[in-house]
Amino acid sequence: MSRIWSIGRHDLRVLRRDPAFLVIMIAMPLVMMLFFKNTFRLSLRAAGYAQASGVEQAVPGGVVMFSSFLMGNMAFSVFREHGYGTWDRLRASRASTGELLAGKCIVPIATLAVQTIVLFLAGAAFFGLRVRGSLAGLFLVSVAYWCCLTAIGLVLLAICRTIQQVNAAANVGGMVLSGLGGAFTPISDLPGWARTIAPGTPHYWAMRGYRSILLDNASIGAVLLPSMVLLVVSALLAGFAVYRFDAGDRKLSFA
């Protein structure tokens, strides 16, 4: 266990040296919320939420979309080791491959947590977001979504050979999945074909959970289904990634 924390602490030190990406991933959704809040208000009111201010879509939408841009972080973290030439050194240490991967998940999950918490707090402080449903439910959906994004990161690590592939997959995948999942616009405004396939994305279930809490004032019971779906998908993806991952694969990276 201590080796897992050592890897996690080490990654945190690396992040502290260059936190620009995280800062950008927090600042950008705040800017987006500012511009899209009014548009979302019209959309939500048309969907029957007469009291909606738009922030109920803008904040979770920003969280879901910009969190998904961080889903490659777990993979980036290992690719960075290849770039530094340290991956084989880590493998030759007493840490097992499982410990290395577990340690490599700590900072990506913590990063997602910081991003989510800051965006919800900023939403409350600057845009008037009020969480009338269950806070515990909000937390449960968030944790399940972080797990799912980290598992996707594991899959990217397992299947991508170059850091550019991870980058492209995280960005394009993040955009497409977020769009389909209802992060750009409420699900009700999506075209019919998109509404049909939306439940196939983790982002849909995260948005569904958040909307239940923020728009329907739901209790934790209402988010059990989306949270469970996200956790099951996480487990399946992580299982596939572990099966597919070969620690001896040479990854092309830059430090």
Added chain:
Amino acid sequence: MLGVEAVRKCYGSHQALDGVDLTVERGEICALLGPNGAGKTTLVSAIAGLRRPDSGTITVDQRPVWPNPRSTRALLGLAPQDLGVYLVLSVRENLALFGELAGIKGQALVRAIADVAENLELTDMLDRQARHLSGGEQRRVHTAMALIHRPKLLLLDEPTTGVDVATRGRLLDTVRRLATNDGCAVVYSTHYLAEVAGLGATVVIMDRGRVLARGSLDSLIRQHGTAAVEFVFDGPPPAINGNVTIDDPNRVRVATTEPAATVANVVSALGSESVRLRAIDIVQADLESVFLTLTGRRYRADYETEASRGDA
């Protein structure tokens, strides 16, 4: 400390290791010498538990490395061929990570960092980021990361590649001290012939995945080395009698135990061709001549790199 027996490893159709046998005792420095592509890195990787051999056995302190390489990793320190340092972190942070992974904590870790930094003259730069260090200093940090937990078996894969003379000297001193004072067994792969003499190591000559010879430097030169005279011509060399090797379009090498007599005989036999003679080099019996005797080829470090085949 280290036993390698009949180890084979293929990458596709390329035989990287072809029945390698090797033993290294406590306090012994074993220099793996061979050109790029000889199989040195593959062998070091197999010992470190990074690449599984197709067949054969590897033991460290009488424990088999495979199928469970973790069982021997506590005994190993590895400094791979390519520089492996976190450039954005300080030297101390680099060392601390590998100390922690080896299970060293608290004050013991602080002492271990101080000790290894002192050994490799890194004390003054412990709190500097590695990216601000010179190439030679980064190489010392790279080596220090392998030493932090005082391994019983140290694997150094071409540790002096690209470093200056002073850094090379320091690294060689450190390796000798570790073997002599700590009883550390060291496997030191290199393609620099000159380094081997400086290490006072047992020499293992590898080529194309095989161990060609093993012994002290003196014994190898005694057994396999021959002096020679090399004649360099302007254009293709003429026919010359004797034990002749030609692996350069303009150069002829004549193996001999009496260089002066050979020079006289060859020059007189050249006749009118002597006007094309540009240089005469007398080559003492050395490791290069040992390699030539064993392989029939002149020693060049860069015959064919393992990396170029994607299997380093």
